[in-house]
Amino acid sequence: MKKRTKSFWTTLLTAMTTIALISGCSGGNGNAGNTANQAVNESGNNASANEAVQEETKLDNPNITILYHTSKEQYEETKAGNPDAYDVLWETVPEFEAKFGGKVNVIAVPWGDQKSTLISMVNAGDQVDVAQANDQNFPVYPLKNIVQPIDQYIDLSDEMWNKAVTNAFSFGGKPYAVGSTSTPIVIFYNKTMFDDNGVKTPSEYYAEGNWTWDTFREVAMELTQDTDSDGQVDQYGFGWWDAGYALMVGSNGRTLLSYNPDGTITTNYDSENVKEAMQFTQDALLKDKFIDSSKEGDYFNAEFKNGKLAMSAEYGFGGYNVFKSDYEIDFVPVPTGPKGEKDAGPGGLGGWSIPVVSKNPQGGAELIKMMSRNELNKSMENNVKLYGQEKVDMMNYLGSKILFAPIGVEQYWDANAAVLTGIKEGTPVGTFAATAKGIMEEGIKITLTQ
Structure with a gap:
């Protein structure tokens, strides 16, 4: 999808909000500290x-x-x-x-x-x-x-x-x-790369009210390229911790845990919202292949700064440090999922x-x-x-629109690992979602009774 217009406004951005220009922090489903x-x-x-x-x-x-x-x-x-x-x-x-x-x-x-x-x-x-x-x-x-x-x-x-x-x-x-x-966690993108390739930017889609999983996927795939013609992809459309799975869960209107007014805790691994996020992430890695499935974590920060990654994510304004480079950088909210609310997402x-x-x-x-x-x-x-x-x-x-649930429940990381393993290995979503649900329900019992 080609650009119809070229906007020339820029900004820098990333991971946590750096008031004092302290480095942002990245990582899995962790949250920024309270400073x-x-x-x-x-x-x-x-x-x-x-x-x-x-x-x-x-x-x-x-x-x-x-x-x-x-x-x-x-x-x-x-x-x-x-x-x-x-x-x-x-x-x-x-x-x-x-x-x-x-x-x-x-x-x-x-x-x-x-x-x-x-x-x-x-x-x-x-x-x-x-x-x-x-x-x-x-x-x-x-x-x-x-x-x-x-x-x-x-x-x-x-x-x-x-x-x-x-x-x-x-x-x-x-x-x-x-x-x-x-x-809030937001999506940062290399505006220079979008402009050089004549690809419509996330900000332009957002301004139209059309920044969704579909348009995110389209631009990510378009910017996944073999730039040196050696037969190997060396530029990817997106990359972040855990393939951005947590971003998709939040942007599709759910958290993994719900804390109910009666004091009970329930897990949402079997909800359609979460299973759609699992499927989208798995497709991004294994079918659409706009994420480098062999890499993880901070590797993507370096690739973004090196001009080899079109989009990543970070907490708040911290991206101005984490992704600081010679490229123009801008940010948009996490794209809205089919069951999500516009602009609502993780943080x-x-x-x-x-x-x-x-x-x-x-x-x-x-x-x-x-x-x-x-x-x-x-x-x-x-x-x-x-x-x-x-x-x-x-x-x-x-x-003000962050979807957030504390994760201090026993076996949370075990359940999360089951999901991430299933996503990366191509296991049917229903199978590993059920496995994660069972693990998490056991963890909830332990947490409520210990």
């Missing part, structure tokens, strides 16, 4: 945190303890190498202590050890007033009574709060975390919770509000400066 370096506001109302009415608050106890993934020494080291780096906690601590006159005790624990550490501290009765909420420690935290409903300490009607975060970290009808930002969400062992939940709530306000303001300020208001508005809009 202002990776986030944009996605409350859906475009309200600045500065617009919120600030009431003067006084704390009887201004001393709090927070479990966090980065130590002060680690942040100072990062800051020394990158003066633009911004960590919302460490930038907020001095402000909080100056305002309330207390002390913020930070217990720094690596990201992967957050869940086990908090569980151990709660079981021992150790004080923790604030903890991070992410995709892999939920629903375990509410199930094990590690964190408490947060709406008793924080007004969720405040426009600062991202409703997608609150919804994602609700369990049994109760909200357990809040956050002000989120990071990264994170938030803040108050553990049940908190001895100062009011103080914890004030720190959460201060960090969230700072994160929102910093992300909006820096992103507008770096990418322009139009791009920020688009990213905010997409973030």
Whole structure:
């Protein structure tokens, strides 16, 4: 399909949102971390945190303890190498202590050890007033009574709060975390390659309201080529982690897990939405062959930068770093699937919770509000400066439509591996979907009863 018009507007883009120009992160079905370096506001109302009415608050106890993934020494080291780096906690601590006159005790624990550490501290009765909420420690935290409903300490009607975060970290009808930002995953494309080949761009299709799996597939196949005429394909239309399977699930209107108001958990591996995403991904690899099936992961980043990959994906504005090259780069939402909602798709969400062992939940709530306000303001300020208001508005809009479900369920990765193996080996979709469903249902039983 050839271009009918040539647009010459450009931008750069990729993986997570980099406020402070910290590298974006890629990877499987993982989500971006909860720092202002990776986030944009996605409350859906475009309200600045500065617009919120600030009431003067006084704390009887201004001393709090927070479990966090980065130590002060680690942040100072990062800051020394990158003066633009911004960590919302460490930038907020001095402000909080100056305002309330207390002390913020930070217990720094690596990201992967957050869940086990908090569980151990709660079981021992150790004080923790604030903890991070992410995709892999939920629903375990509410199930094990590690964190408490947060709406008793924080007004969720405040426009600062991202409703997608609150919804994602609700369990049994109760909200357990809040956050002000989120990071949608978007499709980045090499505009130079599209123009040089006379191929209509994803942005042009999107402007027409016709950016779908079908048009994505067509341009991907058209740009999969043997550019040096040696009989071997050396340029591909698309590539990302897990062949982009998670992107197709989200863009077809589903998440792999559903957390129901009655506290039950169900899996969607057997839904038509998910099976269509499986089939589309399998066809992309084995039938249409616009993805290099022999490669995975970060390889695609390098190929994009080398001008050998037409499209990839990343979290938010992080692509401006990850795919930085001599080529013009632009971005669009993930293409809409046959059962999906326009512009809705996968992304990264994170938030803040108050553990049940908190001895100062009011103080914890004030720190959460201060960090969230700072994160929102910093992300909006820096992103507008770096990418322009139009791009920020688009990213905010997409973030308000993120489909997200925590994956902290036993055997999730086993079920996911069964799917990815089936996709790559050409196994009938119904067969490996049933296998994954069985594995996941067993994992749900374990998670709910352990």
